[in-house]
Amino acid sequence: GENVEQHPSTLSVQEGDSAVIKCTYSDSASNYFPWYKQELGKGPQLIIDIRSNVGEKKDQRIAVTLNKTAKHFSLHITETQPEDSAVYFCAASPRSSNTGKLIFGQGTTLQVKP
Amino acid sequence: GAVVSQHPSWVICKSGTSVKIECRSLDFQATTMFWYRQFPKQSLMLMATSNEGSKATYEQGVEKDKFLINHASLTLSTLTVTSAHPEDSSFYICSARGAGGNSYNSPLHFGNGTRLTVT
Numbered sequence: 254g255e256n257v258e259q260h261p262s263t264l265s266v267q268e269g270d271s272a273v274i275k276c277t278y279s280d281s282a283s284n285y286f287p288w289y290k291q292e293l294g295k296g297p298q299l300i301i302d303i304r305s306n307v308g309e310k311k312d313q314r315i316a317v318t319l320n321k322t323a324k325h326f327s328l329h330i331t332e333t334q335p336e337d338s339a340v341y342f343c344a345a346s347p348r349s350s351n352t353g354k355l356i357f358g359q360g361t362t363l364q365v366k367p
Numbered sequence: 368g369a370v371v372s373q374h375p376s377w378v379i380c381k382s383g384t385s386v387k388i389e390c391r392s393l394d395f396q397a398t399t400m401f402w403y404r405q406f407p408k409q410s411l412m413l414m415a416t417s418n419e420g421s422k423a424t425y426e427q428g429v430e431k432d433k434f435l436i437n438h439a440s441l442t443l444s445t446l447t448v449t450s451a452h453p454e455d456s457s458f459y460i461c462s463a464r465g466a467g468g469n470s471y472n473s474p475l476h477f478g479n480g481t482r483l484t485v486t
Contacts, residue, residue: 296460296477342410352399353464355475357411
């Protein structure tokens, strides 16, 4: 089945700097890759997603890139702010599933220092 | 839009009792809901897929008799942890995808989770 690897597990940046989180997936047929932000004690919140027919997508300070050949995708946050501090999860939707379930990476704890 | 409500947000129960968690899609109909489990500082692990009007599909290693799932309507799925034990203590999160969305690449919306503590 699908396996998603996420790195790094923790990331500390200075306010205003950029943060990059990387994920790889194993199922070449996966075609949907969302990113979620989870704050303490809350459920994950979708922040951006990308489909396999697109190489890059941007939404204000957040961007996601997808390399289908290498089977990896990355989250880029520019001009980081303290409120960006949270746990970020990447996920992939394996094509083999007819329900569209998501398989999550291990998560990255991002700390933005003021 | 696309709000998923989960209730209760936290529950404490004694070992051996059963606990029911509700997941509701507030402003859309959800033919499919997913139940995840998350241990502290770990990722979300899919437990089962809940389909409206049919039996749930459980992931490998998840006991279907222990984690009973019912998806009786397009807006409500319930997870019942039966005969709970301390090792069942965890953060349970449900998610839902709208009926109109393509199942492969439409957004999945999550509830705010239920913190279960079994004493």
